[in-house]
Amino acid sequence: MIDEKQVKHIAKLARLELKDGKVSKFSGQLNDILDYMALLEKVDVKKVEETSQVTGLKNVSQEDRIITKCDGDTLLLCSPLPKERKQIRVKPAITM
Amino acid sequence: MDFKDLTIERAHKGLLDKEFSCAELAKEYSNKAKKLNKDFNIYITLTEEEALKSAQKTDGRISKGEDVGVLAGIPCAIKDLFNTKGILTTCASRMLQNFVPPYDATAIKKLKDEGMVMIGKTNLDEFACGGSTEHSIFGPTKNPVNPQYVAGGSSGGSAAALAADTCLYSLGTDTGGSIRQPASFCGVVGLKVTYGRVSRSGVTSMASSFDTIGPFAKNTRDCALVLQKMAGNDSLDSTTPDKKVPDYLNNIEDGVKGLKIGIPKEYFDENIDKEVSESVMNAVKQLEKAGAKIVQVSLPATKYAVAVYYIVMPAELSANLARFDGIRFGSKPQEEGKTLTDYYFNARGEGFGDEIKRRIMIGTYVLSAGYYDAYYKKAQKVRTLIIKDFEDVFKKADVIIGPTAPAPAFRIGENIEDPLKMYLADALTIPASCAGLPALNVPCGKSKKGLPIGMQIIGPQFTEDLLLKVGRSYESCEQTV
Numbered sequence: 001m002i003d004e005k006q007v008k009h010i011a012k013l014a015r016l017e018l019k020d021g022k023v024s025k026f027s028g029q030l031n032d033i034l035d036y037m038a039l040l041e042k043v044d045v046k047k048v049e050e051t052s053q054v055t056g057l058k059n060v061s062q063e064d065r066i067i068t069k070c071d072g073d074t075l076l077l078c079s080p081l082p083k084e085r086k087q088i089r090v091k092p093a094i095t096m
Numbered sequence: 097m098d099f100k101d102l103t104i105e106r107a108h109k110g111l112l113d114k115e116f117s118c119a120e121l122a123k124e125y126s127n128k129a130k131k132l133n134k135d136f137n138i139y140i141t142l143t144e145e146e147a148l149k150s151a152q153k154t155d156g157r158i159s160k161g162e163d164v165g166v167l168a169g170i171p172c173a174i175k176d177l178f179n180t181k182g183i184l185t186t187c188a189s190r191m192l193q194n195f196v197p198p199y200d201a202t203a204i205k206k207l208k209d210e211g212m213v214m215i216g217k218t219n220l221d222e223f224a225c226g227g228s229t230e231h232s233i234f235g236p237t238k239n240p241v242n243p244q245y246v247a248g249g250s251s252g253g254s255a256a257a258l259a260a261d262t263c264l265y266s267l268g269t270d271t272g273g274s275i276r277q278p279a280s281f282c283g284v285v286g287l288k289v290t291y292g293r294v295s296r297s298g299v300t301s302m303a304s305s306f307d308t309i310g311p312f313a314k315n316t317r318d319c320a321l322v323l324q325k326m327a328g329n330d331s332l333d334s335t336t337p338d339k340k341v342p343d344y345l346n347n348i349e350d351g352v353k354g355l356k357i358g359i360p361k362e363y364f365d366e367n368i369d370k371e372v373s374e375s376v377m378n379a380v381k382q383l384e385k386a387g388a389k390i391v392q393v394s395l396p397a398t399k400y401a402v403a404v405y406y407i408v409m410p411a412e413l414s415a416n417l418a419r420f421d422g423i424r425f426g427s428k429p430q431e432e433g434k435t436l437t438d439y440y441f442n443a444r445g446e447g448f449g450d451e452i453k454r455r456i457m458i459g460t461y462v463l464s465a466g467y468y469d470a471y472y473k474k475a476q477k478v479r480t481l482i483i484k485d486f487e488d489v490f491k492k493a494d495v496i497i498g499p500t501a502p503a504p505a506f507r508i509g510e511n512i513e514d515p516l517k518m519y520l521a522d523a524l525t526i527p528a529s530c531a532g533l534p535a536l537n538v539p540c541g542k543s544k545k546g547l548p549i550g551m552q553i554i555g556p557q558f559t560e561d562l563l564l565k566v567g568r569s570y571e572s573c574e575q576t577v
Contacts, residue, residue, distance in 0.1 A: 007457070014414060014460040015421075015437070016453055017445025029454060030461070032516050037471065039403045043478050050476035051483060053305055053335075054532030055292050055557065060334040067332075070198040078198065078425035090423055093436040 002030045099124050104264050104318040108166045111158060118151035118158070118169030122213050125171040129215050129262035136238045136247075138256045139216035140176045141184050147171065147213045154211045166321050168211030173257035173266040176217040177224055178204055178309075179298040183214075187300050188232035189222045191426045191447030201298025202333065203267065203309055203326045210325050215263050218253025222449045223417065224269055224302045226250050227277055227521050228511065231451040236508050239282060241548060245505040248278030251312070255282040258312050265322050266312045271302045272405050273500075273525025275310050279537040280500035280550030285319050285567065286312045288525075290557045291532030292337055294323075295330030303412035306405075306529050316538065316567040320344035323560060342561050352569045353387030356493045362398040363498025363524055372499045375541035375549040380497055382573040383566065391493045395485040400478050401526040406519055407462050407475035414459025422447060454515060483531040486554075495566055496554040499524055500537045504547035528554045536563040538570055 002010075007027045011018045018026070072086055082089045099121070102110070110116055126144040133139050154169035174180065177187050179197035181204075186192045200208065221231040229237040229252025237252040239245040240260035247256040251268025255278035258266050268275040270288035279286025287310045294309050301307060311322035327341045359380065364373050384390050420426055422443030429442035448456070462471035489496060502523055511518040528535040534557070537550040551570075553563045 002461070010457045010460050010464070011453075013464065014456045015440040015444050016448070016456060017441040018453070019445075022450070022453075026450075026454060026457065029515055030457060033406065033454075033458060033519075034461075036516055037403045037407060040400060040407075040474050040478055043400060043474075043481070045474065045477035045481070048477045048480050050473060051479040051530075052476060054483070054530075055290070055335070055337060057292070057335065057337060062331060062334070074198045075424075078195065079423060080194070080426065080428040081423060088423060091432060091434065091436045091439045095435055 002027055002034065100261065102264060103314050104166060104170050104321055107170055107264055111169055118154045118213065119148060121169060121171055122147045122151035125215050125262055129257070132240070132260045132262055136240055136243060136256055136260055137235055138218060138237055138253050138260060138262065139173070140186055140188065140219050140234050140253070142216040143183060143214050146183065147215055150211065150213045154213075165210045165325070167207065167325055169213055170265065171213050171215050171263045172207070173215050173218050173254055173263040174204065175220055175251050175254045175266070175268045177220060177269055177300050178267060180204055180214070180217065183217065185217065187223050188220045188234060189447065189449065189452070190233050191420050191422070193233070193427055195425055197298075199298065202295040202330045204298065206326055215257070218251070218257050218266065220253055221250035222452055223300060224250040224271060224274055225413070225451050225455055227273070227518050228506070229253060229278070230508065230512055231449055233449065238508065239505050241283060242546065244507055245547060246281065246508050248281035248505060250274040252278045254312050255279050255284055255286065258282070258284045258314065264314070265318055267309060268312055269299060269302070269307060269309045270529070271306045271308070272409060272529045273522045275312065276500045276525050276535055276537040276550070276552060277522065279312055280539075281505035281548060283539045283542075283548030283550070284312050284314060285316055285539070286310070286537045287319050287323060287560065287563070288528065288535045289323065289327070289560055290534045292335045293534070293558065293560065294326045295333040295336050297330055297332035301416040303409040304416060305412060306409060315571055316536070316564045317345065317348060320348055320564050339558060344561050344564055347561060348565050348568045350565055351386060352383050352566055355388045355495070355566070356391050357383060357388050357566075358391050358393035358489050358493030358496040360393050360395045360398070360489070360496055360498055362395050367502055367523070368499055369503040371543045372501070372503060372549050376497065376499045376551045379540040379551050379570055383570055386569055386573055393489045393493055393496070395489060395527065397478065397481040397485045398523075398527055401482055401530055402519055402523050404475045404478045404482065404530060405522070405526045406458070407471050408479065410455040410459035411463050411472055412459070414456045414463065417448075417452065417456055420444065420447065451515070479530050482527055486527075486531045486533060490556050494555070495562060498552055500550040500552040501525070504543045504545070504549055524552065533557060534560045534563055536567050538567040540570070
């Protein structure tokens with residue numbers, strides 16, 4: 001059961017700002033969805049391995065060389081924030 | 097010149113025989129796209145200028161007598177999830193409403209090398225999350241067969257682009273059914289490839305252990321032609337195995353004589369619309385008449401697939417979408433806030449729509465301490481059972497056939513406030529996605545209301561050629577009727 005307090009906590013973990021009215025709406029919808037997931041509780045998986053990938057590839061490696069698809073300046077153009085000395089200026093991470 | 101019944105193959109012949117030029121084709125389809133876009137909201141961006149430029153280039157090559165490939169000068173539409181250099185790529189999200197990618201996705205690069213003529217970038221559910229193309233900041237795409245109904249999703253724009261005859265092929269992505277289901281709803285052919293068959297480099301990730309990209313086409317031969325140009329190993333996507341790509345047209349006309357078709361009882365149970373079951377079984381009967389053997393099979397873990405998928409997919413999605421913070425790319429929030437953390441909250445709060453937020457929250461929840469074992473790990477194990485089901489069935493049958501969707505297209509707005517109901521519409525496409533299997537939608541009739549019905553042909557991994565052959569055999573039966 002996900003109550004509104006938990007919805008706020010999860011949104012905080014995921015760095016999502018939620019508008020006030022949305023918290024109760026999401027709480028109801030997420031509960032419906034998670035109730036449905038309870039279907040899996042009864043499945044016996046004692047001797048079953050987990051699947052995290054499906055085609056059986058192992059340790060795919062390649063030569064360590066630089067491939068340049070586009071230069072730094074071009075990539076910096078994608079940012080909506082101001083740039084200085086080939087860096088993006090962001091808000092301070094720590095405030096005093 | 098009437099362009100109405102053109103296919104890729106016929107258009108290619110017309111170009112070589114100089115019945116029409118690439119520029120004429122590009123203009124014709126661009127005009128049609130522009131006109132129909134007002135009614136059906138298929139395209140987010142129309143790219144007439146680029147289309148004409150590329151078409152003229154191919155015209156130049158043809159007039160010089162150079163050999164051009166079968167896709168050269170052929171008008172297509174691309175889901176707005178594929179990075180296209182210098183052309184707006186929004187993922188139908190406020191987050192990327194101004195994003196112009198600096199490079200092409202591998203699939204786009206390969207098609208450009210073939211002389212791609214892109215009519216435009218098509219509408220989708222935001223970040224490919226949805227089954228109706230209603231979760232788009234640009235509004236829903238309407239089904240060209242009946243505009244009161246959804247076109248399906250998430251690649252609804254690409255399916256509708258083809259159904260409305262505004263292009264000759266289109267590209268989509270399929271994570272849990274996002275090519276097959278809209279193809280079924282709009283009445284076109286759509287192929288979900290084996291996981292890893294086509295490079296996903298440059299296509300925005302949704303759920304990385306499921307994501308695939310593939311073509312929509314008017315028929316299976318055209319579908320084979322497009323796949324041929326995209327499939328294969330790519331050093332930029334390490335999940336593409338170094339496995340030979342067969343010639344997909346080589347055996348496509350060989351028919352189904354002696355082929356064993358498995359009919360899973362779970363795909364025809366009481367949850368499936370009767371008209372849908374009947375249409376699909378009629379198609380199966382046609383294939384039986386053409387020489388296939390029908391085998392009754394069972395995929396008992398089918399009932400768990402939606403639950404497995406809606407745990408594992410959001411987990412992967414929440415990790416993939418963590419990179420969208422409005423800093424390196426994306427949109428700046430109206431309120432930036434005082435700190436970097438404020439900025440993250442605001443950029444993501446404003447940038448993502450409700451369905452994305454729901455899925456990110458489910459993903460964050462099932463991966464969080466205390467819930468990981470009960471949800472995520474459990475789902476990963478049940479996923480193994482779904483795969484095992486298919487392995488068992490493929491010992492008895494060469495391919496599996498069932499409906500693509502449990503019912504024909506639903507009305508716009510019908511499921512929008514009930515996410516779980518929307519998720520259950522994926523019940524028959526998700527199992528193959530969980531196992532990384534290829535699956536093909538082929539139109540096989542219409543409901544009484546005139547809405548298209550599609551059958552889904554599923555095969556073992558890397559048997560796209562086999563699926564296309566079965567689909568082609570059905571198309572041939574239909575043509576002789």
